[in-house]
Amino acid sequence: MKTLKIASIPGDGIGKEVVPASIDVLKTIADVHGGLKFEFVDFPWSCEYYLEHGTMIPEDGLKRLTDFDGIFLGAVGNPKLVADHISLWGLLIKIRREFEQTINLRPAKGMRGIQSPLLNPKDFDIMVVRENSEGEYSSVGGTIYQGEDEIAIQNAVFSRKATERAMRFAFDLSTKRKKHVTSATKSNGIVYSMPFWDKVFKDVSKEYPEIKTESQHIDALAAFFVTKPHRFDVIVASNLFGDILTDIGAAIMGSIGIAPAANINVNGKYPSMFEPVHGSAPDIEGKGIANPIGQIWTAKMMLDHFGEEELGAKLLDCIENVTGAGYLTPDLGGNSTTSDVTIAIINQLKTI
Ligand code: NAI
Ligand code: MG
Numbered sequence: 001m002k003t004l005k006i007a008s009i010p011g012d013g014i015g016k017e018v019v020p021a022s023i024d025v026l027k028t029i030a031d032v033h034g035g036l037k038f039e040f041v042d043f044p045w046s047c048e049y050y051l052e053h054g055t056m057i058p059e060d061g062l063k064r065l066t067d068f069d070g071i072f073l074g075a076v077g078n079p080k081l082v083a084d085h086i087s088l089w090g091l092l093i094k095i096r097r098e099f100e101q102t103i104n105l106r107p108a109k110g111m112r113g114i115q116s117p118l119l120n121p122k123d124f125d126i127m128v129v130r131e132n133s134e135g136e137y138s139s140v141g142g143t144i145y146q147g148e149d150e151i152a153i154q155n156a157v158f159s160r161k162a163t164e165r166a167m168r169f170a171f172d173l174s175t176k177r178k179k180h181v182t183s184a185t186k187s188n189g190i191v192y193s194m195p196f197w198d199k200v201f202k203d204v205s206k207e208y209p210e211i212k213t214e215s216q217h218i219d220a221l222a223a224f225f226v227t228k229p230h231r232f233d234v235i236v237a238s239n240l241f242g243d244i245l246t247d248i249g250a251a252i253m254g255s256i257g258i259a260p261a262a263n264i265n266v267n268g269k270y271p272s273m274f275e276p277v278h279g280s281a282p283d284i285e286g287k288g289i290a291n292p293i294g295q296i297w298t299a300k301m302m303l304d305h306f307g308e309e310e311l312g313a314k315l316l317d318c319i320e321n322v323t324g325a326g327y328l329t330p331d332l333g334g335n336s337t338t339s340d341v342t343i344a345i346i347n348q349l350k351t352i
């Protein structure tokens with residue numbers, strides 16, 4: 001019996017609705033599979049926890065998380081109670097940084113029964129590998145002078161280590177997919193870091209002669225996400241470029257409520273963290289209409305990460321059977337509830 005110990009952090013808002021729903025789905029999968037067991041431990045770390053304790057997580061919080069195989073997170077943030085920079089940096093970003101989750105993986109895929117805002121899109125199935133530890137999101141820089149002389153300098157940091165790591169991850173992933181990697185660059189405008197990025201991409205690609213490669217400038221690539229998303233398989237991108245591309249990816253899928261993500265620790269020192277792209281959605285909290293698919297698809301990415309790719313594929317298929325059958329929450333134009341969609345997915349799983 002394979003047992004996976006998972007730390008569950010529902011967080012705030014709809015996180016508290018979609019995480020329990022997804023745990024029900026994962027428990028069903030374990031029942032169906034037979035050889036797999038999940039042990040979930042719930043952590044109440046959230047904005048409400050902050051109001052009570054003055055901190056988003058206790059002092060030994062990170063240490064406690066290291067005992068787990070993975071972290072399953074809903075969403076963090078309740079700007080009415082706690083400023084976003086405190087809640088997000090105190091929990092989510094703290095875990096990503098301290099646990100060296102240097103890769104952010106985000107798929108974008110056309111789903112059966114879900115209307116993309118694109119007109120007649122061809123089938124697309126993209127995986128963006130985003131460098132998650134440095135790049136444009138560095139804290140290197142500063143400000144000088146005031147008033148009309150005021151200057152802000154923000155440095156981008158590209159190390160060979162982190163760049164190669166992201167690229168190898170993308171190439172390894174593509175060997176299990178369509179064997180095609182696109183690099184998001186901008187070496188025609190950014191003259192130091194991006195030529196370096198291109199050079200590393202070329203170097204790493206030599207280790208994978210069977211994989212087809214191309215480099216695209218990020219502006220053109222963003223446009224192609226809208227006009228020809230079916231052209232892409234795996235895309236490797238810097239922190240900022242990957243962030244922007246994956247929001248377009250969520251948009252062309254049809255709703256941010258279905259977009260999943262994984263923060264991967266590749267050195268095996270710490271657990272990886274699985275969380276959907278969306279936030280805590282305070283505007284629909286408590287109404288029972290949050291789309292659980294982003295979180296459930298995130299659970300699929302967790303299954304993949306632990307080598308249960310066959311089960312992961314089955315789960316995604318069940319999700320698509322359910323959307324294909326018209327179980328859609330209001331963000332997708334339907335009138336199903338969180339629990340309607342969850343129960344339909346669980347029922348599908350029982351038939352596999
Ligand atoms: P959001 O993603 O929470 O909501 C944006 C819009 O999408 C809202 O209209 C919301 O109702 C809708 N939406 C999001 N998820 C949905 C779902 N599963 N089903 C149906 N509709 C859904 O982004 P927003 O409003 O900018 O942020 C709200 C809070 O969440 C803030 O405190 C923000 O900092 C935090 N946040 C946290 C993230 C995380 O924990 N990873 C990511 C993004 C935002
Ligand atoms: Mg973003």
